[in-house]
Amino acid sequence: MGEDSKSIGEQGELIVRRFLELIGWVAYQSNIPINCMHSIEHKSTTAKKERKTHGIDYFYANKSNLKINTLDNIVISVKYSASEYPKYPSTKFKEHITDLSQTLECFIRSNLRTDSIAEFNDQRSIKKADDLGVLFWINNCKKSQQNIVKEVANIEIPKELKFSKIYLVDNSRVSFIHKTITYLKNKYENHEVNFHYNQSDANFSDPDIIKYGTIMPVEYLTADIIPFRLINDQETIFGISINDNFSEENLNSILAYASDISQDFTNELIILFPDYDNLEHKNIYEKVAGRFNKKQNRTIVKIHSFQNEFWSLGDE
Structure with missing residues (x-):
């Protein structure tokens, strides 16, 4: 079972990696651990120990061409499964958003963010950094017509989550x-x-x-x-x-x-x-x-x- 989960996860990351290259995000980093700054608050409900790290599936940074003087730091989470989306996706969606939100919260104080800003410092036109999340929630169910973005659009996000913006990308969005x-x-x-x-x-x-x-x-x-x-x-x-x-x-x-x-x-x-x-x-x-x-x-x-x-x- 564990081996199956590993293979499914690797397939999801392969699809997203090639998708990133398709849209020109070629200078990405992958599978990056960062320290958890809130080890107790970010501990999962099933974990016995405090959280030590967060794993970032992909990270991509680039100067925005739609916002003035802005560096986009993009933290990417890949959630891939072999089966279709849940009929009632609220619970699973909140789990995924919580995981990415907590990663973003610790990313803001990470060396990865510091290094990213330093790399673009020679571009004098950059005056601020936006720390953004992208959640790829996709699966291998090719016949599914479920538009998960619309289904979760009105779900109330837990108030304790701290992030500026997270983009949700589902099967239909990647396909388009x-x-x-x-x-x-x-x-x-x-x-x-x-x-x-x-x-x-x-x-x-x-x-x-x-x-x-x-x-x-x-x-x-x-x-x-x-x-x-x-x-x-x-x-x-x-x-x-x-x-x-x-x-x-x-x-x-x-x-x-x-x-x-x-x-x-x-x-x-x-x-x-x-x-x-x-x-x-x-x-x-x-x-x-x-x-x-x-x-x-x-x-x-x-x-x-x-x-x-x-x-x-x-x-x-």
Whole structure:
């Protein structure tokens, strides 16, 4: 039984490791122990001894391109199982959040955080560090349609937990991102896939922030819209992937969003939906895209569907 649990855990870490590399988080550290600063408070209910350490599955740090003068220290926890999510996930979710929250609480006073800040100290534009958690709660149940993020959205987090922000990533979320990037890499193999970094009040005044790059911002892990650029020596294509089904309303919304971004660097726009079907949706596409083209000086709009599964990341 213990050997099975070890194999399951290793498979989960393998999938997450390859997923991190897919989104550009290649400079990660893995399997890092840090000292526990609250040995009694952080002791599990089943443990007989006080806690001495916390284990960090992955750690990734990078200067944010969505927040001004900010270093993101990202502590990643992987919770992987062979079976589907619990029918009533509240208890297990609180266990996972508690574990990661306590790890973050001790990370703030760890040498790992000190070293991370020191490494980026030569970048004068960094003035603060955000200590964030990412919880990968995924499993090997490929047929499950359970959206665990929505199911736990209204669960009350224990008040004693201390953390600034934790991003929850479930099967459906990993699948959406994996499908999007894999589709783009296969379909546009002569282009480099870059994430577009949205400009906002949170980052516009930082002169060192770039507009696009191969590293996905942590905020996009839980976003239902992923903006991207496909770049080669001849052209730049702007694109948006949507974690929602095709409809005239959704298409209008996405085109309105795109029109504020893309005019200065491209005249081609690609939109990815999970379920777009040319036979079924062509009339809606032509009507809406035609109106958009007239307003945007003949911008070319293309719509595709993305499909493939993220579990293949665990295949040898």
